[in-house]
Amino acid sequence: MEVKIIPAPPTAPPISAQAISSELEVRIRKRFSNPQGSFNLNVHFRALAGFTIVFGASGAGKTTLLDCIAGLTDPDDGRVAVGGEDLYDSEKKQNVTAWKRRIGYVHQDLALFPHLTAEENVAYGLHTLSAAERQTRSREMLGLFRIGHLRDRRPAQISGGERQRVALARALVTEPRALLLDEPLAALDRPTKSSLVGDLRRWNQSHRVPILFVTHNGEEVFALGDEVIMLDGGRIVAQGQPHEVMRVPRLETIARLSGFENIFNATVVALHEDRGTMTCQLGKGGVELETPLVRADVGSRLRVGVRAGDLLLATESPRGLSARNVLPGTILRLEQRDVIISTTVDCSGTEFEVHLTLAARDSLQLEPGKSVWVVAKTHSCHLMGM
């Protein structure tokens, strides 16, 4: 279980020869403020053609990063280059103005022009072309994003998902050298999201440009990611494939973001090197969990994270299970969130959050006060540093 944790590498990783033309190189330092205070954005990475997810909590510096790349904010120093061409270089005192950068940017609030129709919005960035060419290209793009029938409508007259499509089409039709997407799917329901992502991928196959996709939603990372850059407090805290970075988080901030509802302080009480596991005690004198073995000594303290969706509930003491952790407890409360039942179970002083379906709650007749057993596989227990 090898995890790459790269704290802002001093030199960017090498790149393959054919990718040079469409790569985005970013090395930025920039002071920025958020409600929690003032931070230094300090990042260095290369993004190749395809999706790169920029993942982090709000206030991590994601939007500041995109603004610097787009030229809407000036970094304090550093370098931004796309396809080998410098857009910003503090040493060479070079700073290409935003409207000459040819970088597509779709902001969270979309910023469609309210006085223009969908087609006029899409054609807006094609002002250097002839009217006929403008129409051909924008209609083609409207077709690709399946909004051709809306072309004469104004933004106020179409739905949220359709507006998102118009905003994407408007950015893509200009054939940008890189695409920046700032939480473009945040407001959409799941089916709309996945169809939009499909369209975006299709476009990206024929236009091999880097797409920086900012999100604070862990699900989107798995759905999209070729590469994830994890941002926290203005720094890159991890970088790699989604499953490497997200499945085995070493940092608690990442764990919370990627959906670890249960995070406990734990102490190692026994090592079972022959079985590849160890026993950890949660909290002070609480329950014990069998977890995967890591290099640790008995008595050392660490954090254990378990996803609420990885836990099972049984109403009778289960037998003949491969799962090593079966903990008796009592249901404290049940809360419905969309189609998920979030159940809080008290296991001799330690509270677990377990996610169930509505059907599971009904068929097991779960209610507060009922005795249950919480079941967790050894490999659902993820260990993190303190």
Next chain:
Amino acid sequence: MNWEAFWLTVRLAAIVSTLLIAIGIPIAYWLTYSRWRCKFLVEAAVALPIVLPPTVLGFYVLVALGSRSPLGRWWESLTGHTLAFTFEGLVIGSLLYSLPFAVQPFVTSFGAVDSSLLRASASLGHSPAQTFRRIVLPLSKAGLVTGFALSFAHTLGEFGVVLMVGGNIPGVTRTISIDIYDQVQTANYSSANETALVLLIISFVVLSTVYSLNRRPWVAGPWR
């Protein structure tokens, strides 16, 4: 009803408010987007005619137009007569007098355009000037009409500046409000009443047009 004075006034107001669109837009653009520290001084100067007594403004304009000032001398060498007590002089005085009534609605409407639209326009390859023409101006339509209408109505009713700069020359500088004053002076109340009523009705119609326009401005994000 003195129709000569009426049409003179309407002509003056139309010329002044049209010129103010041309002059007011660059000033409002600068006031909206400039990051100069001392911008407030210019803002105060533009707003001065609102609080200044028209006689004070008129006095300074008269001095500036007279043959002792550089502007007055230049005009005199060009045309052979002074600007004071002419229709052109009246236009200049009225331009200054009504400037804030055009510029302030412009500034308000330019500033109300969502900055995310300006950012989007820049990332779509438009220069600030192109963005201004294609995004800010169309979205400020209501503000432009308001500024035009307010400066028109304001010029229609001006008195002090006209008297100071233009005097009271029939057919050249005698406007409606001066005509009303004259009629009252000669105890011609019914005629004064007639003219005053016309001015009242026109002003009311212009203002209701403005308010009906501003009832539903463009909705520029955040989307509801």
